[in-house]
Amino acid sequence: MENKLIDKKVDIYACLRCAFCYDFSKIGQYRMCPAFAGKDYESYTARGKMNLARALVDGVIDYDADIAKRVFACTECGACEVNCLKYLNLLDVFRTMKTDLARLGFVPEGLKQADQSIIEHGNIYDKPQSERFNWLKDKSRLDAESDTLLYIGCTPAYLRRQIARSTVTALEKLNIDFTLTSKETCCGHPFLAAGEVDKARQTAERTVAEFEQMGVKKIIFDCSGCLKMFQKDYPELLGKDLPFEVKHVSQVLSGHLKRDSASIKKLSMKVTYHDPCTLGRHLGIYEEPRQVINDIPGVELVEMDRNRKDSYCCGAGCLVKMHDNDLALKTGVERLQEAENSGAEAVVSACPACQTNMLEAARKSGTKLKILDITELVCQVL
DSSP, X not given: OOOGGGGGHHHHHHOOOOOTTTBOTBTXXXXXXXXXXXXXXXXXXXXXXXXXXXXXXXXXXXXXXHHHHHHHTOOOOOHHHHTOXXXXXXXXXXXXXXXXXXXXXXXXXXXXXXXXXXXXXXXXXXXXXXXXXXXXXXXXXXXXXXXXXXXXXXXXXXTOHHHHHHHHHHHHHTTOOOXXXXXXXXXXXXXXXXXXXXHHHHHXXXXXXXXXXXXXXXXXXXXXXXXXXXIIIHHHHHTSOOSSEEEEHHHHHTTHHHHTGGGOOOOOEEEEEOOOTTTTTTTOOOHHHHHHHHTSTXXXXXXXXXXXXXXXXOSOGGGGGGTOHHHHHHHHHHHHHHHHHTTOSEEEESOHHHHHHHHHHHHHHTOOOEEEEHHHHHHTTO
């Protein structure tokens, strides 16, 4: 049996089994791995999965459904990797395990359905492509002339449409030029989450060629997962740099509010910011969203104990919510409890998947916290 995990032997053998990937002991008694916190078995932790990887490489065990449960429970939040004593490429090992599992047919049903939906409809929600821009009242920017493209993403387009509307409104009110394209389809991240690397690569090739032909020079994202796919995964999949600049909307908005301060309304609210794993640990974007929040008059930003590189995952990463909603919600409830402990009235994030999971976790826990995307917060004061 072909086993791509063999290529990762150096990192697998280098793991010290030290358990630095377990807990944030330096900032208090906090677990850092959502899968471990949700399942309570060491085999769900980074160290546990590295032990499984070693056994697989050494031929002691073979891939099976039980291993698949543990590997696909990983939200790829990256907390284990940034705390690894040996700075190992842990996520690279886990993604390779997913690739092997996908080849053998051990993909969770929820991920299979999402991927099939992309193939048939261009999105993960089994919705028609014709409905992708139903939320957009004024269609004048759709397929308009501009070298700056606003890429909406599946979740804002079909599920969290207020984020899509708020992003468009914020950019327009701050006189930032952009276009939207009716050719937009899924970025391909769900293929990577399912270990279907070839399908993700095909998506990257088609999307980049399409946008290059359109003359796009810059792309703005309201979805941190889509941004991560373009900024980090596409270059790795294609083996080359992208021919355009990519930015998260918070990076674009950062500074604009201060320059337009005369037209910004005051908003008395205490908020805490939840760092999306894709935007924070994966891309290192921590300060721009906080700058946007701090530029709003009257808004007080308070931090949760776990923030920036030590932030706790919302629980929805890598589409875990689509095949293990209980794990996602358990993680989300814990994160909201931490937000309540900060004394905030609202949790602000910059990721549609984070907002989706935290909204459901809020209903489950009964918290009174408001769950806002950063674009929704900005639109309240423009």
